[in-house]
Amino acid sequence: MASLGVNIDHIANVREARKTIEPDPVSLALLAELGGADAITVHLREDRRHIQDRDLRLLKDTIRNRLNLEMAATPEMVEISLKTLPSMVTLVPEKREEVTTEGGLAVSKNQNHLEGIIKKIQSSGIPVSLFIDPVIEEIESSAKLGATWVELHTGNYADASWSDQPKELARIEEATAIARSCGLRVNAGHGLTYQNVEQIAAIDCIEELNIGHTIVARAIAVGLKEAVKEMKELINNPRREPLFGIRHH
Ligand code: PXP
Numbered sequence: 001m002a003s004l005g006v007n008i009d010h011i012a013n014v015r016e017a018r019k020t021i022e023p024d025p026v027s028l029a030l031l032a033e034l035g036g037a038d039a040i041t042v043h044l045r046e047d048r049r050h051i052q053d054r055d056l057r058l059l060k061d062t063i064r065n066r067l068n069l070e071m072a073a074t075p076e077m078v079e080i081s082l083k084t085l086p087s088m089v090t091l092v093p094e095k096r097e098e099v100t101t102e103g104g105l106a107v108s109k110n111q112n113h114l115e116g117i118i119k120k121i122q123s124s125g126i127p128v129s130l131f132i133d134p135v136i137e138e139i140e141s142s143a144k145l146g147a148t149w150v151e152l153h154t155g156n157y158a159d160a161s162w163s164d165q166p167k168e169l170a171r172i173e174e175a176t177a178i179a180r181s182c183g184l185r186v187n188a189g190h191g192l193t194y195q196n197v198e199q200i201a202a203i204d205c206i207e208e209l210n211i212g213h214t215i216v217a218r219a220i221a222v223g224l225k226e227a228v229k230e231m232k233e234l235i236n237n238p239r240r241e242p243l244f245g246i247r248h249h
Pocket of ligand 1 (some may be wrong): 003007009018043070092131151165189190191192208212213214
């Protein structure tokens with residue numbers, strides 16, 4: 001059964017829209033924990049458009065479960081991660097002009113750059129996850145560089161039409177199996193919703209799902225604790241058959 005990392009960047013997005021002090025992602029993280037979040041995930045972006053350095057410091061001191069720090073593979077971020085000592089670091093690609101993380105890391109093309117960074121972070125006792133597309137070349141390169149986890153990008157699955165969704169699901173299933181056979185641990189996330197999460201949660205060997213936007217959106221209606229609880233229920237007891245389309249193997 002997969003655990004749930006709740007991405008609270010979206011709470012900080014609302015705060016930063018007004019450059020004020022509310023809503024505070026740090027104090028609201030408690031409600032995510034009470035709803036059953038197994039980890040709190042934050043992306044400290046280079047432009048600080050949502051999560052701020054202060055959020056990261058306070059979260060590290062106050063949350064009771066794990067802290068997953070998503071960040072770009074830059075010297076500034078490496079230094080921050082070594083100072084903060086989160087439970088894990090997830091390296092993601094970052095472009096200033098994007099609304100959210102768009103694709104996975106180009107691991108095979110940036111092996112030299114990434115290898116040193118992964119070594120530096122992991123030798124400080126922080127396991128590293130690489131956010132990648134479900135593509136064999138990237139999985140194999142991630143294993144070669146000694147990453148502990150990969151986080152498989154579920155964006156194409158989430159964006160697919162209902163008729164294409166089984167094909168995208170099969171790609172994630174296959175990527176999970178390949179990653180495991182390479183000795184990698186596997187997480188997944190991006191674009192998952194209450195409507196599409198069950199098929200991904202039903203894949204054996206995916207350890208953790210990182211989910212943000214849909215939970216924070218639902219929290220506006222039902223509150224954060226309840227929104228996390230509802231997501232946990234779907235992940236803990238997912239329907240195993242596709243609702244539409246034909247399963248591709
Ligand atoms: N995983 C990674 C690596 C991400 O960058 C994001 C978005 O911040 C998520 C998961 C969560 O995506 P969403 O907000 O679409 O649930």
